[in-house]
Amino acid sequence: MNEVVISVKNLTKTYKIYDKPIDRLKEAISPIKRSYSKEFNALNDVSFDVCKGDILGILGKNGSGKSTLLKIITGVLNATAGDIIKKGKISSILELGAGFNMEYTGIENIFLNGTILGYSDVEIKNKVNDIVNFAAIGDFINQPVKTYSSGMFARLAFSVAINVDPDILIVDEALAVGDLDFQLKCMDKFNELRDLGKTILYVSHDINSIKRYCNRCIWLRDGRLESVGGTVTVCDKYLDYLKRKEIEENSNGYVISSDIGEINNIELLNSKYEKIQSINFGEEINIKLNFSIYKEIKNIVIGIAIMSIDNKYICGLNTLLDNFDVEYKIGMNSIFLHYKNVNLLGGSYYFDAAIYERNAQVPIEYRGKMKEFFVNTPYVGEGIFVLEHNWSMGREV
Numbered sequence: 001m002n003e004v005v006i007s008v009k010n011l012t013k014t015y016k017i018y019d020k021p022i023d024r025l026k027e028a029i030s031p032i033k034r035s036y037s038k039e040f041n042a043l044n045d046v047s048f049d050v051c052k053g054d055i056l057g058i059l060g061k062n063g064s065g066k067s068t069l070l071k072i073i074t075g076v077l078n079a080t081a082g083d084i085i086k087k088g089k090i091s092s093i094l095e096l097g098a099g100f101n102m103e104y105t106g107i108e109n110i111f112l113n114g115t116i117l118g119y120s121d122v123e124i125k126n127k128v129n130d131i132v133n134f135a136a137i138g139d140f141i142n143q144p145v146k147t148y149s150s151g152m153f154a155r156l157a158f159s160v161a162i163n164v165d166p167d168i169l170i171v172d173e174a175l176a177v178g179d180l181d182f183q184l185k186c187m188d189k190f191n192e193l194r195d196l197g198k199t200i201l202y203v204s205h206d207i208n209s210i211k212r213y214c215n216r217c218i219w220l221r222d223g224r225l226e227s228v229g230g231t232v233t234v235c236d237k238y239l240d241y242l243k244r245k246e247i248e249e250n251s252n253g254y255v256i257s258s259d260i261g262e263i264n265n266i267e268l269l270n271s272k273y274e275k276i277q278s279i280n281f282g283e284e285i286n287i288k289l290n291f292s293i294y295k296e297i298k299n300i301v302i303g304i305a306i307m308s309i310d311n312k313y314i315c316g317l318n319t320l321l322d323n324f325d326v327e328y329k330i331g332m333n334s335i336f337l338h339y340k341n342v343n344l345l346g347g348s349y350y351f352d353a354a355i356y357e358r359n360a361q362v363p364i365e366y367r368g369k370m371k372e373f374f375v376n377t378p379y380v381g382e383g384i385f386v387l388e389h390n391w392s393m394g395r396e397v
C-alpha cells in the first residue's frame with residue numbers, strides 16, 4: 001500500500017450568493033440578522049486520497065469546483081467543513097505568480113516565494129540559477145516584475161513553481177505558457193518530476209492529456225465527487241456524460257413503425273452466445289435481433305447500426321449490402337450478426353435496428369437507440385475506433 005500524502009475528508013465549501021450587491025450590505029447591517037442570501041456549495045462532502053507518486057487528473061466542467069478544491073489543498077482558501085491532511089511541500093501553478101510582489105525584482109521574488117515555501121536562504125541560493133536559466137528572461141530578472149510582459153511574468157512564476165523541488169506539484173492547465181521552446185522545457189520538467197516519483201495534481205479540460213499523464217482521476221460534478229479511480233475508467237465515464245449532455249433530450253429513441261412487422265429486442269452475446277452487459281476492446285461478439293413479421297411481404301432487409309451517444313454514425317450494416325437473404329416466417333424470428341473484432345474505443349454506444357422492404361429504402365420498422373452498450377478499453381488510441389495497424393522504421397512492411 002502506497003503512502004497517502006493528501007487525504008481529503010468530507011470537504012465542503014459553502015458560499016453565500018446574493019441576487020444584488022446591495023443585499024450583502026443589507027444583510028451585514030440588519031438588526032434582526034435577516035438573511036438576504038442563498039447558500040451555494042462549490043464543494044459538497046468530497047473525500048478522496050492521493051498516494052505518493054500518483055499523478056491525479058482532476059476532471060469537471062466549468063464551475064464544478066476544481067479550482068476551489070485546489071485552492072483549499074494549497075491553503076489559499078479555507079474549507080467550510082471537512083479536513084485535509086497533507087504531507088510534504090506543495091508547489092502550485094494554480095495562480096501563476098500569486099505570491100509575487102510587483103515592486104520586487106525577479107530575483108527578489110524567487111527568494112520571497114522560496115521563503116513562503118519554507119526553504120532557507122542557502123537552499124534558495126542553490127536553486128536560483130536553475131530557476132533563472134529555466135525562465136530565460138535575460139536581464140529582466142534584475143528588474144521589478146511590474147515591468148515584465150505577461151509572458152515573462154508567467155515564465156518566471158512557472159519556473160519558480162516547477163524548480164523548487166516540491167513533493168507535491170499542482171498544475172492547472174498552465175503547461176501551455178509561453179512559446180514552443182518553453183512549453184517543451186515545461187513538459188521535460190513535468191516528465192522529470194513524474195519520473196522522480198513526485199505527486200502531481202493536474203487539472204485540464206484536455207482529456208487526452210489527462211489520459212496520457214495521469215494514473216488516477218477524480219471527476220467533480222456540481223461540487224460533488226462523481227467518480228474516482230483509474231484514469232481510463234473515469235475519463236470514459238466523464239466523456240460519456242459530456243456527450244450525453246450535448247444531445248437533445250428528444251433525440252432519444254427515434255421510432256418508425258407499421259403493422260407489417262416489429263422489432264422485439266436486441267441481445268448482446270459473447271462469442272459463446274452467452275449474454276453480456278459490456279464489451280471488452282477487440283472482443284468478438286454476436287448480436288441477436290428478435291423481430292416479428294405479421295403480414296406477407298416480398299423479401300425484407302434487416303439493418304443494424306452502431307451510433308455513438310452523441311449521435312455519430314459509426315457503422316451501419318444491412319443484409320442487402322452483405323447479400324444475405326433473410327428467410328423469415330410469419331411470427332417471431334431471430335437473426336444473428338457476428339462482429340469479429342469490436343475495436344471501438346471506450347465509452348457508451350447504441351444499436352439502432354431496422355426492418356426494411358427489399359430495397360432498404362422504406363423502413364417497415366426503425367428503432368433508434370434500441371440498446372445501449374459500453375466498451376471497456378485500455379488507453380490504446382484516441383478518436384472513435386482503432387484500426388488494426390503496426391509501425392515500422394525506415395522500411396516498408
Ligand SMILES: Nc1ncnc2c1ncn2[C@@H]1O[C@H](COP(=O)(O)OP(=O)(O)OP(=O)(O)O)[C@@H](O)[C@H]1O
Nearest residue numbers: 015016017042060061062063064065066067068069
Ligand atoms: N467567491 C465566490 N463566491 C461565490 N461563488 C463562488 C466564489 N468562488 C467560486 N464560486 C463558485 O463556485 C463554483 C466552483 O468554482 P470553481 O472556480 O472551483 O470551478 P472550476 O471547476 O475551477 O471551474 P473552471 O473550469 O471554469 O476553472 C462556481 O459555480 C463558482 O461560480
